[in-house]
Amino acid sequence: xxxxxxxxVTWFLIAGLCSLPAIADSGFTIEKCQDANGEWHYxxxxxxxxxxxxIIEINNSGVETKEIAGPLxxxxxxxxxxxxxxxxxxxxQAEKDQLLRSMYASESDITYVxxxxxxxxxxxxxASEETVKSLNATLVRLQKQERQQQTSNKxxxxxxxxxxxxxxxxxxxxxxxxxxxxxxxxxIRKQAAADLARYRELEKKPPQPAAAxxxxxxxxxxxxx
Numbered sequence: 001x002x003x004x005x006x007x008x009v010t011w012f013l014i015a016g017l018c019s020l021p022a023i024a025d026s027g028f029t030i031e032k033c034q035d036a037n038g039e040w041h042y043x044x045x046x047x048x049x050x051x052x053x054x055i056i057e058i059n060n061s062g063v064e065t066k067e068i069a070g071p072l073x074x075x076x077x078x079x080x081x082x083x084x085x086x087x088x089x090x091x092x093q094a095e096k097d098q099l100l101r102s103m104y105a106s107e108s109d110i111t112y113v114x115x116x117x118x119x120x121x122x123x124x125x126x127a128s129e130e131t132v133k134s135l136n137a138t139l140v141r142l143q144k145q146e147r148q149q150q151t152s153n154k155x156x157x158x159x160x161x162x163x164x165x166x167x168x169x170x171x172x173x174x175x176x177x178x179x180x181x182x183x184x185x186x187x188i189r190k191q192a193a194a195d196l197a198r199y200r201e202l203e204k205k206p207p208q209p210a211a212a213x214x215x216x217x218x219x220x221x222x223x224x225x
Contacts, residue, residue, distance in 0.1 A: 029065070030058045097202055100195060107199060114192035118185055125181045128174045135171045142167060 032042045033050030041050055057066040072080065104110050142164045149157040 032056050032058060097198070100199060101202065104195070104199060107196060110192055110196050110199060114188060117188045121181050121185050121188070125178055128178045128181070132171055132174045132178070135167055135174070139164065139167045139171065 030042055032040055033053050033055045034040050035050055035053065055068040056064050057068070059065045104113075142160055146157055146160045146164060149155075149160055
């Protein structure tokens with residue numbers, strides 16, 4: 001823990017040290033700092049009461065030689081974190097913008113890719129819908145068969161009931177897939193709309209240098225919505 005001194009005693013100490021050649025040549029330094037109450041503290045190390053303030057080093061000639069900044073306040077730390085977050089967000093956006101420019105040569109490319117993706121998803125949805133339609137027809141037939149077996153041949157009714165349960169499970173699986181694909185379509189449309197809006201915004205700005213090795217696709221143009 002640092003030795004505390006009053007200002008008067010400290011400067012007498014400095015004067016005394018300077019009068020001793022052996023110590024004067026040793027590079028001895030004193031650290032001073034000011035506490036929250038405005039009182040100055042001097043010692044061979046920074047006083048514990050000055051933990052939140054800057055520290056000034058004084059050489060054996062009484063000259064201030066170095067200043068060590070105090071720790072940041074809570075408000076300063078918060079501001080610095082906000083600035084770092086903003087800078088990181090800006091850097092990430094710049095990377096996305098560069099990728100967007102490298103992927104699309106024009107607005108029509110964005111709508112072309114969007115329509116291709118949606119067409120592919122729609123094809124999968126139609127296939128699942130056809131499967132569900134066929135499974136539902138099978139389910140109706142099996143349920144009718146089960147009702148008949150309940151009165152004429154109960155020995156087979158249990159087996160039919162198992163097949164019915166499996167059929168219902170398959171129908172549920174395909175219906176869930178259709179719902180998921182519809183959500184995928186919605187995501188594709190929203191992403192394309194966001195890309196298109198950002199692309200138009202970037203076109204109003206000076207073009208940025210393209211990344212090394214970046215290329216562009218040139219698909220057939222379609223009508224921009």
